Amino acid sequence: MSQPITYCSHCFTKNRLGQENDLSSARCGRCQHPLFAHTPVTASASNIESLLQSDVPVVIDCWASWCGPCLQFAPVFSQVAQELEPRMRFAKLDTEQEPALAARFAIRSIPTLLVFAGGKLLAQRSGSLPASVFKMWLQSVLEQQVTK
Numbered sequence: 254m255s256q257p258i259t260y261c262s263h264c265f266t267k268n269r270l271g272q273e274n275d276l277s278s279a280r281c282g283r284c285q286h287p288l289f290a291h292t293p294v295t296a297s298a299s300n301i302e303s304l305l306q307s308d309v310p311v312v313i314d315c316w317a318s319w320c321g322p323c324l325q326f327a328p329v330f331s332q333v334a335q336e337l338e339p340r341m342r343f344a345k346l347d348t349e350q351e352p353a354l355a356a357r358f359a360i361r362s363i364p365t366l367l368v369f370a371g372g373k374l375l376a377q378r379s380g381s382l383p384a385s386v387f388k389m390w391l392q393s394v395l396e397q398q399v400t401k
């Protein structure tokens with residue numbers, strides 16, 4: 254996978270990453286915004302295919318506004334997004350706003366975390382986590398992906 258594809262945080266156009274680029278400063282070929290905003294994007298029916306097809310693994314936080322543990326986890330998710338992009342991407346799926354996507358991913362409890370890369374589900378986990386445990390889990394997902 255020498256030239257992975259990922260989406261633009263601003264317009265969700267798929268971009269092919271150049272090997273020479275410092276990924277943190279990479280810009281979208283279409284809208285010229287930074288590819289990696291270092292903050293979670295909002296997953297929706299209109300951008301979900303770009304998110305799922307990203308070769309850079311995408312962590313999706315499935316949540317709802319009435320869910321206490323989800324709200325508690327939200328700042329952890331944002332903090333880890335800040336730290337781990339561009340190695341991973343981060344998106345939030347509001348299960349009330351996007352019930353069709355919640356059904357598609359068979360979300361039965363929230364928060365649920367899904368990790369996709371290249372259109373495949375790599376890992377899934379339910380429940381709020383402290384940042385240290387969340388990062389350790391993501392690290393193990395990345396390591397699994399490398400050895401595959």
Ligand SMILES: [Zn+2]
Pocket residue numbers: 261262263264265266281282283284285286
């Ligand atoms: Zn763009």
